Amino acid sequence: MSAENILLAVETSAGPVSCAIVKCKENDLDSMQILSESFASTAQPHSKTLMPMLEGVLKNADLSPKDVTALAVAHGPGSFTGVRIGLSAVKGFAFTNDLPCIGVSTLEAMAQMWHGNGMAGLIVPVMDARCAQIYTAMFESDGRQVVRLSPDEALSQEEMKNRIKKQKNVVYLLGDGAQLCYNIWQKDCPHLRLAPAPLRWQRASGVAAAAVLHWQQAGSGEVLTPFYLRLPQAERELRARQARAGQA
16 A cells, blocks of 8 residues: 655646645545645736745645655646746755656646546536637546546637537536636537536646646656647747748
8 A cells, every 4th residue: 555645736827826735645536635725816926926825835734845745736738827837836846855746737637626526427627728719628527536538639619619519418617718618608508517616726636636646657857847738829929920931
């Protein structure tokens, strides 16, 4: 039987920022116990709120950095700046304390918050990627376990709506794009539902849950990299200018 770990998880990939301390056993999600979690969704930048939040969850759990045995972070998809802030914080903590790190999908982290809640159905996290696109994937819950059905993708809102229209089961929308997509899709998708508010947003406890299931992917902070489904806007604009110049 694997030993218990103290896992510090960070979520900064979208508007909300969140940190959590959990006690867990490797690959055993039923063993996970949230010791302390902090969540904020304000106009303040993550670069200002994250570090005090990290200190706060440790203090509230009556732990020190030396008590932490592993780190987890949502490495994308999401806001380019937000993802980098979370990765930088985790890399710095890992380097200082010589700890293993686990990077997980932001979308899977949201879906894994559904574990064991007794609500069966399809789970579709959606994040607003701008330009009428969303970052999304599809998962299924039997009320206890969550299983991935499709990879993380950047899709048009219309394409994902058409996929959901084909489903016969109840579909729950999660994420910062959930309300937007629900408002657009509900007339064509009567089986569509908004996830309950406590389960709708990106949270560090979801990052921790996904990390527990992907413990075998743990490595040093040096190998943590962002997972972007699209190039940053500045790079897309640069390539567009280069393409126009080449055609001139």
